[in-house]
Amino acid sequence: MYDQIERFTSNQIIVHFIAAMSLMILYLTGIPQLYPEHLGWTIDLVGLSKVMFIHRIAGFGLISVAVYYLIFSIISTIINGRRYFEKIIFPNSGDILDFVNDNLSILGLEQQRIDYDKYSWLEKGLIWSVILIDCIIMGITGIILFSPWTFASILPHSTLLTVKVIHAGLAIVSLCVILPHFYIVHLSPFKFPMSNTMFTGTISEEEAREEYPKWYNEVTGEKYD
Amino acid sequence: MIEKIGFPLVLISMLTFVLVETGILTTGIIITIGINLAMLLVLIQIIAILYGFTKSLAMFNKAQRHPLYSTARTTSIKKED
Numbered sequence: 001m002y003d004q005i006e007r008f009t010s011n012q013i014i015v016h017f018i019a020a021m022s023l024m025i026l027y028l029t030g031i032p033q034l035y036p037e038h039l040g041w042t043i044d045l046v047g048l049s050k051v052m053f054i055h056r057i058a059g060f061g062l063i064s065v066a067v068y069y070l071i072f073s074i075i076s077t078i079i080n081g082r083r084y085f086e087k088i089i090f091p092n093s094g095d096i097l098d099f100v101n102d103n104l105s106i107l108g109l110e111q112q113r114i115d116y117d118k119y120s121w122l123e124k125g126l127i128w129s130v131i132l133i134d135c136i137i138m139g140i141t142g143i144i145l146f147s148p149w150t151f152a153s154i155l156p157h158s159t160l161l162t163v164k165v166i167h168a169g170l171a172i173v174s175l176c177v178i179l180p181h182f183y184i185v186h187l188s189p190f191k192f193p194m195s196n197t198m199f200t201g202t203i204s205e206e207e208a209r210e211e212y213p214k215w216y217n218e219v220t221g222e223k224y225d
Numbered sequence: 226m227i228e229k230i231g232f233p234l235v236l237i238s239m240l241t242f243v244l245v246e247t248g249i250l251t252t253g254i255i256i257t258i259g260i261n262l263a264m265l266l267v268l269i270q271i272i273a274i275l276y277g278f279t280k281s282l283a284m285f286n287k288a289q290r291h292p293l294y295s296t297a298r299t300t301s302i303k304k305e306d
Binding site: 013015017020021024025028031032035038039042071082171172176178179180181183186187188189192193194195198199200201 | 228231234235238239242245246252254256257260261263264266267268270271273274275276277278280281284298
């Protein structure tokens with residue numbers, strides 16, 4: 001019997017910690033610049049130049065961790081093969097079925113059937129949102145906005161303005177993706193005050209059986225209905 | 226208490242951004258409260274991440290200082306599992 005089941009490696013825990021901290025600091029220092037009439041007081045507390053400096057340091061942290069994890073993934077794929085990453089990151093037919101079933105159950109049209117693998121469709125969606133929106137699009141637009149004078153000779157003025165709009169708009173989208181994640185792992189009645197799984201790397205047997213039955217069966221070899 | 230109002234808090238802050246970005250309501254006390262609420266949630270999240278990470282590091286350190294701890298023993302337990 002298992003009391004605690006290993007869910008995340010120490011590498012994943014550290015990457016999550018740095019990425020999450022960087023993202024939160026980016027929100028705290030970036031969003032007030034979009035809404036100065038509502039959040040101007042936060043900029044006044046520290047000063048705009050310092051806020052911009054912290055924002056850039058946090059951006060550097062997020063891009064660094066993304067590049068590190070990309071290199072790690074490539075090396076890991078070469079050593080362990082593609083199957084591992086295909087299983088944990090790429091959506092499969094089971095995820096699509098779970099997505100349809102969960103949405104139908106929210107509308108009351110079907111009974112919820114929880115049969116998630118190690119990562120549910122929602123968690124895979126969150127990973128892809130962070131990869132595509134936060135790391136790739138926000139990273140590239142952020143680098144351009146970091147030194148616009150360098151890119152001014154290559155890109156027209158209108159493109160630079162578009163980049164600024166994309167960076168600002170997707171920051172809101174990114175925050176609106178992270179807030180539900182915050183609810184699920186901290187504020188939800190089942191997890192309040194917080195879920196420690198992402199920090200200890202382990203999940204209790206009971207929790208794994210209830211939330212990820214398919215993965216639990218794989219790990220323990222027990223059949224659970 | 227907070228676990229009961231967690232869902233409305235997150236929903237209000239997200240809806241505020243929808244209202245502002247669609248241009249339905251861009252000014253007013255409701256928008257100010259909603260956006261500040263979102264930032265407050267982000268701030269709580271930072272505290273939670275720092276707390277969780279520090280706590281797990283402390284637990285790890287405590288486990289390693291335990292008189293029965295040894296890497297060979299941990300490896301043999303993992304093998305048995």
